Amino acid sequence: MEISPDIVTQGTVPIDAMSTDGIKDAVNAEYEGKPHGGSKTPWIIGGLAVALIIVFLIVMIAFFVIGNNPQTHEIAVVNNCRQPINVLVGTEEKEGASGEYLGPVRINPGGVSYFYATPSVYLVVKGYYDDTDLGTARLTKALIWFNDNTYNGPAQISGDNNIINVSRTAVNGNQDNYGISMKEGFNMKIGIISTNFNNKNPADKFSCLGPTWYYDINENICPQELQFLNSSFTEYAGCMSACSAFHSDPDGPIYCCSEQGDCGMPGGCQNNWPNDKYYTVFNDACPNCMVTNCDGPAYYCGSSGGLSQYIITFCPTL
Numbered sequence: 521m522e523i524s525p526d527i528v529t530q531g532t533v534p535i536d537a538m539s540t541d542g543i544k545d546a547v548n549a550e551y552e553g554k555p556h557g558g559s560k561t562p563w564i565i566g567g568l569a570v571a572l573i574i575v576f577l578i579v580m581i582a583f584f585v586i587g588n589n590p591q592t593h594e595i596a597v598v599n600n601c602r603q604p605i606n607v608l609v610g611t612e613e614k615e616g617a618s619g620e621y622l623g624p625v626r627i628n629p630g631g632v633s634y635f636y637a638t639p640s641v642y643l644v645v646k647g648y649y650d651d652t653d654l655g656t657a658r659l660t661k662a663l664i665w666f667n668d669n670t671y672n673g674p675a676q677i678s679g680d681n682n683i684i685n686v687s688r689t690a691v692n693g694n695q696d697n698y699g700i701s702m703k704e705g706f707n708m709k710i711g712i713i714s715t716n717f718n719n720k721n722p723a724d725k726f727s728c729l730g731p732t733w734y735y736d737i738n739e740n741i742c743p744q745e746l747q748f749l750n751s752s753f754t755e756y757a758g759c760m761s762a763c764s765a766f767h768s769d770p771d772g773p774i775y776c777c778s779e780q781g782d783c784g785m786p787g788g789c790q791n792n793w794p795n796d797k798y799y800t801v802f803n804d805a806c807p808n809c810m811v812t813n814c815d816g817p818a819y820y821c822g823s824s825g826g827l828s829q830y831i832i833t834f835c836p837t838l
Contacts, residue, residue: 592636592678593666594829597645599627601708601835605647609635609679611686612644619644625680627834635679639668642689643677647834648707653751658705658764662712662832663810663817664698667691696828699817700731700809702802705748707758709733709806711836714821715829729819731808733836742801761811762798776813783814790814 599605610621621644627633637643645662648654669691677684700710713730739747742759750757763776775798777789784790793799793812802811808818821828 591673591827592638592676593827595635595637595643595645595664595679596829596831597625597627597633597635597647598831598833599629599631599647599835600833600837602629603649604628605649605708605834607633607645607647607834609643609645610677610684611642613687620684620686622677622679622682622684633679635677637664637666637677638673638675639666639671640675640688640691641666641677641686645710645832647710649750649757651750651752651755652707652757657707657748657758658760659707659758660705660710661701662698662710663701664696664712664830665689665817666696666828668694670694695820697817697820698730698830699819700806702806702809702811703761703813703815704764705746705758705760706737706742706802706805709736709835711831711833712819713831715831731806731818733806735805737801737805741805743798746798746801759801761802762796763812778813 595609597607597609599607604626606624606626608621608623609625610619610623612619622635625633627647635645643664643666645664646659648657648659652659667689671691675686675688677686696714698712698714700712711730711733735741737759739756742756746760746762746765747756748758748760749755761775766775774789777783777793789812793814794803799811802809809815810817
């Protein structure tokens with residue numbers, strides 16, 4: 521029997537009976553019950569593209585953060601005192617200026633807080649007890665000049681989950697300078713040493729060491745006219761420098777060594793101070809500390825461009 525082509529079927533619908541639109545409808549019906557309907561290929565391709573974009577952005581952000589994160593020196597601040605202290609870490613444009621500081625950061629006895637500074641930063645660290653009135657107190661300071669004439673990044677100080685941008689200091693090769701300043705006064709002993717340099721020089725007594733305190737400057741040693749009291753004016757809190765105590769007096773410029781040429785002139789500030797009773801109050805307690813504006817940092821270390829670590833200790837023991 522000859523079969524008529526008119527009744528040849530594809531499935532249940534005769535091929536001749538399906539128009540172009542019918543074929544499209546049949547295909548759509550086939551995928552109608554599948555997720556998203558129709559073909560999955562465009563969704564897969566789109567998902568891969570989004571994933572690649574996300575990965576690219578993560579890589580670029582990581583590269584930017586790592587590539588632009590400046591190298592930093594580490595400063596460990598130790599409280600060796602018998603009571604909590606409040607520590608200010610920051611910088612000043614010059615001695616006596618208000619400056620910009622992180623903190624105050626409270627450190628309990630035996631505690632340590634860590635701070636970081638880039639090269640080209642002049643770092644100032646000072647601390648005080650709870651009852652000290654910062655409006656009148658003249659505090660002992662640890663000073664570090666982080667120098668590196670090859671560093672071109674931002675000048676920053678960070679710690680205690682904060683960061684501040686500061687002015688760059690003058691560079692002096694790759695040599696750090698540091699010391700303890702009592703130019704404004706004394707309130708507690710501070711020790712400072714370096715713990716990691718690339719080229720320590722054991723033959724140089726001023727290489728990577730720090731000042732040694734012979735004794736505390738208490739109320740029995742500090743002249744009455746230099747003493748300042750705590751915030752309740754009931755107890756001795758520290759000893760002002762002669763410059764701080766007498767800066768408004770006629771002899772203030774002499775005590776502050778602020779007359780032009782005084783430090784280098786015969787009979788000038790630098791020559792007269794060693795025999796002055798106010799100078800010896802501070803110099804005898806810590807011979808290598810800075811007492812007047814004629815004194816510069818007594819310690820240095822050449823780091824050969826490497827990063828350094830310092831330990832600053834409040835109430836150090838001999």
